[in-house]
Amino acid sequence: MVEELRDGKQISAETVVLDDEDIRIAAITRTVAGPLPARQAVRHCVFAHDTLLHHPVIRQVVSRTVRALGITLGVLSVRMRLTPRGPRVLDVAGHIADDLIPLLVKRATGIDLPSAAADLATGRTPSLAATRQRAAAIQFLYPSATGSLRRLTVHPHADRHPHLDRIALTRHPGDHVTSASQATPDDRIAHIVALGPDSPACHSALDQIAQYIHADIMPTPGEPPRADRERHLYAWAADCRR
Structure with missing residues (x-):
């Protein structure tokens, strides 16, 4: 397209x-x-x-x-x-x-x-009346480098966040993943769903919860090394919405 x-x-x-x-x-x-x-x-x-x-x-x-x-x-x-x-x-x-x-x-x-x-x-009229009055948001986490995913973990404290709805890890160690700028949806390594009274509360919660997810990627030969690879992934994901 x-x-x-x-x-x-x-x-x-x-x-x-x-x-x-x-x-x-x-x-x-x-x-x-x-x-x-x-x-x-x-x-x-x-x-x-x-x-x-x-x-x-x-x-x-x-x-x-x-x-x-x-x-x-x-x-x-x-x-x-x-x-x-x-x-x-x-x-x-x-x-x-x-x-x-x-x-x-x-x-x-x-x-x-x-x-x-x-x-x-089935020929019925659906109910379209809102019964909740809040916000919900999802963040997809992408690799910061192209290579092999060696480790993907979630800190236990992530579950304590009051606005967390769910975290799902969607790739496994050993999978080949592609950096965000060249990625497809198949390269998403995790996603987070957060709930809140409004959109800013959801975005803030996603920023905070993302810090509890850590990925270790072995870059493909030719990829520049990045010592701050894990931090870079989530800082970029937070900054790009502003």
Whole structure:
């Protein structure tokens, strides 16, 4: 896929289409991308009171996009970039969003997107009323160097963080991994989900919890040595969202 490079924050509208006249945005996902050229997602955050949730321009862009594609029923994700000239659609996923975004939506708002999709498929009207009023965010951790993963550990104190929802280690010692700038989703070594009263609380929690995860990577021959490899991974992941 070739995509125009545009400046601006990236969001996606998690959208439920009940019919061609009833198009609802269930949640707004704000995404932070990593370094070029890969630009893989580093963080997603969903806040029940996101100011863009009822923004008239966002709603208009989503409605026009759905109608232009001829979609009359389903759950989909409309990805946009907020440019100086206004929101620009990047792509439309004609299915429920990936990257555990449905989990974030449910944790933050109580809205169950998979259940909504199942209801639509069986001729029922889904419940789209928010029952929770908070934020949820996920951070994906990438290697700081290309090479072989020798060790991946989580400090026991990580479980004590009050905003932690879950930590998952997604690679194993001996796996070959690729540095963040060239990575694919398969190179993610772990992810963290945090909950909080608002987005800043979630981002702060992710910054803190990430410090409890440690990776040791044996660089591929030709890769420059990095004595601070472990710290560099998580400092970069925190800094890139600001």
